[in-house]
Amino acid sequence: MTWLITGGAGYIGAHVVRAMTEAGERAVVYDDLSTGLAERVPDGVPLVVGSTLDGGLLGRVLADHQVTGVVHLAAKKQVGESVDRPLHYYRENVEGLRILLEAVTTARVPSFVFSSSAAVYGMPDVDLVTEETPCVPMSPYGETKLAGEWLVRATGRATGLATASLRYFNVAGTASPELADVGVFNLIPMVFEKLTEGAPPRIFGDDYPTPDGTCIRDYIHVVDLAEAHVAVARALRAAPGRDLTLNIGRGEGVSVRDMIDRINTVTGHHRPAIVTPRRPGDPARVVASADRITPELGWKARYDVQDMIASAWEGWVRRHPGAVLD
Numbered sequence: 001m002t003w004l005i006t007g008g009a010g011y012i013g014a015h016v017v018r019a020m021t022e023a024g025e026r027a028v029v030y031d032d033l034s035t036g037l038a039e040r041v042p043d044g045v046p047l048v049v050g051s052t053l054d055g056g057l058l059g060r061v062l063a064d065h066q067v068t069g070v071v072h073l074a075a076k077k078q079v080g081e082s083v084d085r086p087l088h089y090y091r092e093n094v095e096g097l098r099i100l101l102e103a104v105t106t107a108r109v110p111s112f113v114f115s116s117s118a119a120v121y122g123m124p125d126v127d128l129v130t131e132e133t134p135c136v137p138m139s140p141y142g143e144t145k146l147a148g149e150w151l152v153r154a155t156g157r158a159t160g161l162a163t164a165s166l167r168y169f170n171v172a173g174t175a176s177p178e179l180a181d182v183g184v185f186n187l188i189p190m191v192f193e194k195l196t197e198g199a200p201p202r203i204f205g206d207d208y209p210t211p212d213g214t215c216i217r218d219y220i221h222v223v224d225l226a227e228a229h230v231a232v233a234r235a236l237r238a239a240p241g242r243d244l245t246l247n248i249g250r251g252e253g254v255s256v257r258d259m260i261d262r263i264n265t266v267t268g269h270h271r272p273a274i275v276t277p278r279r280p281g282d283p284a285r286v287v288a289s290a291d292r293i294t295p296e297l298g299w300k301a302r303y304d305v306q307d308m309i310a311s312a313w314e315g316w317v318r319r320h321p322g323a324v325l326d
Contacts, residue, residue, distance in 0.1 A: 007074035009036030052096035173308035180315020205278030221303035249288025
């Protein structure tokens with residue numbers, strides 16, 4: 001099969017491209033390069049620069065490359081920005097998806113994998129979040145991902161398109177330093193940035209109803225996440241018309257304080273964190289139930305939090321060599 005991977009020059013997208021090609025699948029990358037990096041695309045993999053809002057170009061790419069499946073990762077994904085720019089997020093994430101699905105169904109592409117997010121759940125008051133946990137997103141970003149799931153599922157039911165919506169939890173780590181996340185929006189790179197500056201890492205609130213008072217999250221290695229995409233893609237190919245909604249996590253929670261302690265150990269910095277006020281909307285605990293995906297696909301996460309931190313640090317040091325202590 002030939003898979004069109006939208007957002008394939010991004011952090012997660014580049015890992016999905018690598019996993020697909022290593023598994024013997026053909027890939028074509030479609031990316032507007034607003035945040036993606038062309039150098040992440042492997043030699044031999046075509047890169048088409050374009051927007052998902054350009055239906056004409058999408059149609060030509062699907063036809064020219066004889067695409068038989070799509071993995072849709074291209075999206076705007078910053079929660080805070082989505083609050084400030086909701087119309088922009090709905091245009092890019094929902095209208096862009098609608099236009100892509102229109103091109104996909106017109107071209108009779110049989111399989112479609114949608115990159116969703118644990119943000120669809122909002123603030124679930126449960127120990128483990130299952131795929132049946134009610135979805136109550138708390139930001140326009142989360143709303144666009146939930147609306148995207150609805151749109152993908154409805155299209156599949158109407159046309160026979162095999163679909164999967166993958167709800168990512170907290171993605172971290174890297175397969176190799178050059179593919180590391182260059183953004184500083186998630187906990188691990190935020191801590192790296194403070195340590196590099198010689199400043200203490202920050203904990204946003206330590207009065208949550210958790211064992212150490214800090215928020216608990218489920219972290220998934222980006223390599224495991226990419227391999228899950230391969231498993232899903234093959235499952236859709238084997239079962240035309242199939243509809244899947246799956247959590248992609250490890251089912252293990254790690255608190256913010258524990259994560260910072262582990263980061264200090266890996267990096268050798270040992271700089272105590274400081275506590276600042278809570279951020280609005282941060283739930284105390286969001287941990288995935290990963291019970292559905294293993295029997296469905298035979299996939300299971302292989303890497304632990306230590307692997308995520310160590311690999312992410314290698315990528316950080318590649319871009320910030322001064323971060324290493326003498």
